[in-house]
Amino acid sequence: MKLNKMENGDKLQEIKTKFDSNEIIGFKSSTGKKYKLFISGSGTLCYYKNNSIRRGFQLTRTEVDEFASYLEVDKDAENKLTYKFIDKYRKLAELSLFTNDWINKCIALPNTYERWKKEGKKSLYDYGVTTGNKIDGKVITLEAIKKEYPNLVEQFTLSYMGDINFNSGRYPFRGYEMSLSVKAFEDGSVQGYLSMEYKGSGNGYYYLMINENTFIGYDVD
Secondary structure, three states: OOOOOOHHHHHHHHHHHHHOOOOOEEEEEOOOOOEEEEEEEOOOOOEEEEOOOOOOEEEEEHHHHHEEEEEEEEHHHHHHHHHHHHHHHHHOOOOOOOOHHHHHHHHOOOOOOOHHHHHHOOOOOOOOOOOOOOOOOEEEEEEHHHHOOOOHHHHHHHHHHHHHHHHEEEEEEEEEEEEEEEEEEOOOOEEEEEEEOOOOOOOEEEEEEEEEEEEEEEOOO
């Protein structure tokens, strides 16, 4: 059923208000077509072209003419994203053939979204797995490092497998100065480390080895 002219104008304003308030992501017409909205660089309310996430057209009364229902914002989207990172650490840790206190913490992370919610929707920081930073969930693999430094990776791997302390020194990698290290603990466990520091600096991004081929974000300094 089409809206009359007055209703049409009111509905267009209502859509804009709801979108500005982050209540909706768009709306659906009586024909079943979905209009997903965005704000253009000039501040105009627009809708995306089919199968596009970058381009679209200005929203007018014509599109609103056969309005049927709103496409509401998923209120749980942020929670789901947080859990996605938590689940990533758990799954990668379960692949490890070695263990240490930190890997055990990762393996003990909740294995379902429902369990995570019951535990209070904790962050990786709350679980003591990371310091809570912008590289949470980011991975760098030994395979990627091996392409540039095969001998270095071999030295690191032999040290890690043999529970031997190791420090590589710094090497250029992806615009940073990279270093690999291994620390063997008295209880027989071992931890691998990857540092990605700014050139000539003691600051940067720090990763822990979560399984035999993967480092994952831990700290930023």
